[in-house]
Structures are given as C-alpha cells and as structure tokens.
Amino acid sequence: MTRRKLIAGNWKMNGHIDHLRELHGIEKAAKAHPQVDVAICPPATLIAPAVARVPNLAIGAQDCHASDKGAHTGCLSAAMLKEAGAHHVIVGHSERRADQGETDADVHGKAEAAHRHGLTAIVCVGETEAERDAGEAEMVVTGQVAGSVPADATADWLVIAYEPVWAIGTGRVPTLDDVAAMHAAIRAKLADMIGDKAEGVRILYGGSMNGDNAADLLAVDNVDGGLVGGASLSADKFVPIIEAGAAQG
Ligand code: PEP
Numbered sequence: 001m002t003r004r005k006l007i008a009g010n011w012k013m014n015g016h017i018d019h020l021r022e023l024h025g026i027e028k029a030a031k032a033h034p035q036v037d038v039a040i041c042p043p044a045t046l047i048a049p050a051v052a053r054v055p056n057l058a059i060g061a062q063d064c065h066a067s068d069k070g071a072h073t074g075c076l077s078a079a080m081l082k083e084a085g086a087h088h089v090i091v092g093h094s095e096r097r098a099d100q101g102e103t104d105a106d107v108h109g110k111a112e113a114a115h116r117h118g119l120t121a122i123v124c125v126g127e128t129e130a131e132r133d134a135g136e137a138e139m140v141v142t143g144q145v146a147g148s149v150p151a152d153a154t155a156d157w158l159v160i161a162y163e164p165v166w167a168i169g170t171g172r173v174p175t176l177d178d179v180a181a182m183h184a185a186i187r188a189k190l191a192d193m194i195g196d197k198a199e200g201v202r203i204l205y206g207g208s209m210n211g212d213n214a215a216d217l218l219a220v221d222n223v224d225g226g227l228v229g230g231a232s233l234s235a236d237k238f239v240p241i242i243e244a245g246a247a248q249g
Contacts, residue, residue, distance in 0.1 A: 005245040006225035009232025025235025027054040035249030051085030060088030066109030078117035104147025129166035142189040155200030161227040167207025183222035211240030
C-alpha cells in the first residue's frame with residue numbers, strides 16, 4: 001500500500017508573529033510538491049494568524065485537552081483549536097509526557113478529543129536512552145501505542161510519530177535498521193489493535209531529522225514522513241526535507 005508522506009514541523013515554544021514570514025517559503029514548497037502532505041504546528045497563539053497568512057498550508061497545534069470544555073485554566077480544547085483553523089494536533093509529545101507528566105491514558109483521551117472535533121491526531125511515542133540501553137525500546141514503544149491509540153482509530157485521523165527521546169534536539173539518530181525495526185513493530189502492534197486499518201496509518205520518524213539525513217530516513221520501510229523540530233523553524237532548513245519526502249512521494 002502506498003501512503004502519502006507527511007512532513008510535519010513542530011515549532012514547540014518558539015516564534016513570535018514576525019516568525020510567520022518563514023511560512024511563505026514552506027507554503028511555496030508544499031504547493032510545488034503536491035505528492036507530499038506538509039503541516040506546521042506553531043505555538044497556539046500563532047495558529048489563527050498563520051492560517052490567515054498562508055491559507056493553503058495545513059496548520060496544526062501541539063497539544064489539546066481531552067475535555068471539550070470546563071474548569072481547566074490555561075488549557076485549550078480540540079474544538080477551540082479547530083475553530084482557530086488547525087487541521088492537526090500533536091498529542092503525547094515526549095516533552096509533555098516528561099514536563100507535564102502525561103500518561104498513555106491522558107494521550108488516549110486527547111486523541112479521542114481530536115477525532116471528535118475533526119482534527120488529525122499525531123500521537124507521539126518513543127523510548128528514553130536508558131530504556132534502549134536496557135533492551136526495552138520495543139516493549140516501551142509498543143506499550144505506548146497500545147495505551148495511547150483509541151480502538152476506533154483509522155488512517156483518516158490517526159498518525160503515529162516515533163520519536164526516540166534521546167534523538168530529539170541532540171543531532172543523534174538511530175541506525176536505519178533500528179528505525180525499520182521499530183516502525184515495523186509499531187505497525188504490527190497497530191494491526192493487533194485495529195486490524196487491516198493499520199496498513200493505511202502513517203508512521204512518522206522524528207528526532208534530529210534534517211536536510212542531510214531526511215532522504216535516507218524517509219526511504220526506510222514504514223517511514224511515512226517526518227515530525228521535525230529544530231529544522232522546521234526556517235524555510236531554508238525545512239524545504240529540503242519536504243523535497244526529500246516528495247522525491248519518494
Ligand atoms: C520533536 O521535538 O518533535 C523533534 C523531532 O525535534 P528535533 O527535530 O529538533 O529533534
């Protein structure tokens with residue numbers, strides 16, 4: 001089965017309104033390469049201005065609450081993000097699992113909320129370096145998939161991002177064999193959970209992806225795109241990753 005590659009950028013807590021100028025070059029590259037899907041997830045305050053500035057580029061969010069409304073000071077619901085113009089929402093990023101103590105059950109609730117409100121959920125999973133060193137990487141990651149992915153998930157609204165925690169922002173990447181083995185294990189776990197629908201679900205790789213390594217990473221079996229942090233902050237660095245995805249489109 002052919003799955004369209006998705007190259008998604010996660011700006012994390014970076015960028016003010018003037019940074020949106022970077023989106024023009026990214027939108028232009030997305031338009032030039034229609035065989036690949038492209039999305040940028042800026043800070044929530046920039047979602048609506050980004051949509052106004054580049055209406056043809058998919059804009060996403062970095063988190064949502066599991067509930068639709070209520071006494072949750074400082075949080076944003078999936079419905080609010082949808083109203084602001086988001087298409088996607090990242091849930092369960094390792095930085096939130098670590099900093100906010102989010103559990104698989106929390107991530108599961110957020111993914112369901114995303115689906116309820118018509119957003120694509122990008123569910124992040126990934127092992128720490130200690131877990132990999134202990135030979136537990138596959139067990140940890142497939143356990144996160146089992147706990148975080150709703151049972152009714154389909155490729156229409158679910159994307160998985162495998163992001164080894166030790167590779168995020170460090171310039172280190174796993175070997176291509178390790179990436180292939182983990183993506184195959186994730187697909188097999190999804191098949192246990194949702195049957196044939198697992199074949200269509202895109203599994204992104206994330207962790208120090210850049211213009212130099214993207215072509216190799218995106219050529220690995222079951223790597224259906226990338227979730228990109230640092231290199232998504234400028235068009236100059238992100239566009240080569242879009243081009244690498246498009247070349248394999
Ligand atoms: C991320 O945080 O999702 C990420 C992959 O970051 P970086 O590309 O900077 O490693």
